[in-house]
Amino acid sequence: MSLRRYTVMRFIQLLVTFFIVMTLIFILFRLMPGDPGVFLISPKMSEAAKETIREQFGLTKSIPEQYIFFIKNTLKGEFGDSFYYGRPVKDILFEKILNSIVLFTFGAILAYAIGMTIGKIIAWKRGSKTDTFFTMVGLGFWTFFPPWLGLILIWIFSYRLDLFPLGGMITPDVWAFNPTLSQKIIDFLHHLALPLMAYVLMWFAGSMLIMRNSMLETLREDYILTAKAKGLKDKVVRDKHAARNAMLPVVTSFSMSIAFSFGGGVLIETVFSWPGIGRTIVDVTLLQDYPLAQASFMVITLAVLIANFAADIVYAYLDPRVKY
């Protein structure tokens, strides 16, 4: 089977999964005692407005019809208006998800690049002091409680050393007075630094430990011996032969841990007041802004599914043997 066909198959799988998740959310929200309308109808609305919403979301109809309405609306991106912001949910979400994606993507790429590099080096030098040191550090960071890690970083770098801002994504004062593009970028990066560091510290350990284990297994393969016997330099054997193959399980574990990583993302965003989707879902839940909470969850799930999909395609690309 070609890579293209695999991609199509995998994409269909993604759609099916998303459909099931939508159904799950629908059920979850109907499970709640009382009028399902509470999730979409702000108590502050006028009677007429409430009626319009009921119509719009099919809440007056039977459960199966409501379900169809729900699916249709979700696919169109219609989640109603946020109680708290008073604006359409989709406008708010779009902005928030972008902020999260920036942080998540940079964080993931950096963490995996660093983790895999260190992982392959320490596996090559297994049993050495460097290996022991990094394994210990890795184990420590892997189980670090993310918000606490964030707080400690803020305490050291913002509070004591005053190098970075305490939180947020931009300094309103800077952006208020027509800054140049470079000023904007610098201000943004200045804010990005600490949360990014937290992300990287939180994740590099996982990829490093898996890379190390995977390398240790790969290093026993006969083709590594062949590569050495061919008179290749150690570095070539390590990078081109061992690491290239050892990457495969790391990619798999990445795709499996994406959902879990998003959980960590929620906590990091909260600590650093990063206006992303993770922090939004916490805030709006506490504010009982149900339309936004429900939509945020679906967007997060969709993001996880897409990241998952991407990881699987990368895997299929990296491993010529994938022929499902």
Add this chain to the structure above:
Amino acid sequence: MGIIEIENLKIYYKTVKGYVKAVENVSFNIEKGETMGLVGESGCGKTTIGMSIMRLLPRNAKIIGGKIIFEGEDLIKKREEEMEKIRWKEISMIFQAAMNALNPVYKIENQILEAIYAHENISKKEAVERVSRLYSLVGIDPRRAKEYPHEYSGGMKQRAVIAMALACNPKFIIADEPTTALDVMVQDQIISEIKEIQKKLQMTMMYISHDISVIAETCKRIGVMYAGGIVEYADAIPLFKKPLHPYTKALMNSFPSIKGEKKKLTPVPGEPPNLLNPPSGCRFHPRCSKAKSLCRKKAPKFVEYQHRHFVACHYVG
């Protein structure tokens, strides 16, 4: 003088339970253009010897003593960088498990090219041409060089591995059980292929196998190994005609054949020893019917009993 001379080689493996005395005082030499066979049961140390010549022993193995002289120079004394130049260019290998000797994520052509580029400064065109020549030599369609290992059958992989071993025109090739995982008919084809190439290129080879019939068909000179030592080393025909060491005799008697009379065979009693704690004196004595008290006390010397016929036994003949 041989192309390769091994003197008193001694190799131990360090394990949690102690030292495994894997190779003990092994000496032999191989003449240029000769095919030498090393035969013995699993764990007798034959692969360890092959790997020590390439200096590719696992990390827990240690060469305790002895010399491996290749074209007049002791390989044990070489630095790692010097060994890198010798590997594949001077001495190459056909590996035991060809199934796994090829990296699954690269096209086979690239894996052969890589070996060529590591040692020779030639243009891509020339190198690619050489790969197709090698492919024709081992009997695979050169167009299939651009495929991945998983697209090959077992026999083809083995042929590709042989082609790879020949890539840099090495002076000496070590073939470690090259046909063990293959079916008889494929094995037969590969063996005759190897013999033909060996004759054509006048190569020096060391052929390692547990199967005495494969060794009998491929090698001019044979070393029989038991529990870390060579017990007998001789030319093939005299060795089979008149084996001197009791173990060699027993080994030859352990293989049923499809030729000749069908007869009841008697196995060697007991099991091969644990090399963590090998028997004293002659390592074969606990299983030997002719053992006397001297065998228990003193390890026999490896002596040239007849011309080109070495044996390590107190009571030869």
Add this chain to the structure above:
Amino acid sequence: MKLIEVTDLKKYFPVRKGIFSKSDKYVHAVDGINFSVEEGKILGLAGESGCGKTTVSKLLVRLLEPTNGKILLEGEDIAHKKGKKLKEFRKKMQMIFQDPYGSLNPRFTVMDTVAEPLIIQGIGTPEEREDAVAKALDIVGLKSPEEFLFRYPHELSGGQRQRVAIARALVIEPKFVAADEPVSMLDVSIRLGVMNLMLELRDRLNLTIVFVTHDLACARYMSDEIAIMYLGEIVEIAPTEELINNPKHPYTKALLSSVPIPDPSEKRKRIEVKGRVSTPIDPPHGCRFAPRCPHVTAKCKKKDPHNVRVSDKHLVACHSFKS
């Protein structure tokens, strides 16, 4: 007396295609074979990997259910027996496997392993079972059983493990044993010991054995009769010496000619066979060996060859042979 008799035995495996859809393609692992084994005799089933010989052995002990055909054990068809009735028959048959490391549960002691068939079949009291186990261990040459009874597999050598596996197979006193490459993973000096043991047991217990192997020399050493398989079919079956010295099928001839001889002064004549084994997925009509056969005719590609009788017990499935 024929202890086991197989007629038109077939086993097809569906090729797995997608998630819920089974494909309509089938691997013809075993495709209509016939043979019988006299009580107390050993039949060697030989062929290259993928020829279906292991599938046959698993069908014989009903690890697999055949797609078609009959397996008569002492005259009763066990091909499609299920549940209690099958369990009853399981007292009569046992299997010995290739891998001495995988054939014993690492968490079972020798005692647990050997006694298991008795426990499953509900035979004897614990004391009686212990006696039976000790006796079985003694038979397979593990003298002083008390030394072995409470050992775990990792405390045994390869040869000892295979002997334990044989003891387990014998403890319920079966009539029939299928041995799937029982010695191919053992070292030469041990291999012969195990083969001799099986021959000795056959004589002592009047066992009937189907001995599956890829090694023709071992097949010759062990068997009274040899059947050669190619792509799911038996191409030739004959008494051992007859088959070795007077092979009729082109495949048998080629196979025999490719076996290396442990004697450097002997020159054997090789019969080179072109091409590779074709796929067993929905094979076309005609002789399976036709694409590689040196004597192929137009008829071979169209029509399945029938068994031709060479002599009383020598059958060959080839168009070019006329009796």
Add this chain to the structure above:
Amino acid sequence: MKIIRGKSKTWDLFIKSTLGKVGLGLLITFAIMAVLSPIWIARNPQIYDPLTGKDPNVFGSIPPTMAHPLGTDQLGRDLLSQLLKGSQIAFLVGISVGVFSTSIGTLIGLISGYYRGKIEIVLMRLTDIVMTLPLLPLLIVISGIFGRKDIRMIVLVLSLAGWTLAARVIRSQTLTLKERPYIESARVSGASNMRIIFKHIAPNILPLTFLYMTIGVTYAILTEAGLGFLGLSDPTISSWGMMLQWCFMSGYTFKALYWMIPPGLCISALALSFYLVGYAMEEIVNPRLRER
């Protein structure tokens, strides 16, 4: 006899591993804390109850004193009481989720690996789907919908969502074990499916189950603490995550390190200790990781 001998070998290897010893040592320390909790509180519940206690002599958060070895929070509640009680909660949540989720995972893995066919496909698709559910956001939304935050519900949701990794690994292990000749050998003797699953496969899977239990515990401790930190855990208990939240919310974060450091340290260290035990286990269970 059998079990003891089988285990003692694993145990010998385990106790040789430094990481395993460190993990076990930490684990014992926290267990002692959990045991000490009621004793410490019983001295004077009016002052030392982690939720309702209040020292009348204390106003606002104070640094460590003789009466309050770790200081107090902004309401004057004893931080040591909260910390000790927190270890009870963490063990409770961690171990119950670990046991429940791994049991589910083992069962699903065993069944889908053993029976194959449609059952396997359905169960594995289910695993894939559950695996892609972002758990913490899900818990956040659920706690929002139901309004009532209950630790039992958190344990339930964590268990219902956390079995996927174990299920996958145990399925693939079952697939390989199933093909072992000793299983076929048992079948030739007439063993039933139940006997094969429980007598032959399950005991060989036990070490893996234990390994995934430690991972499950780690994940449960971290997730519950995360919920606590977000203010979405059960308000009738005092967990380490909530301690950190109270600290964060009351604005004492950087002024009162005596308050901020201990709970975060405890969460990380307890998670680490379980993870270390698992890590050391893995080197035993998976011999391929051992140096040859």
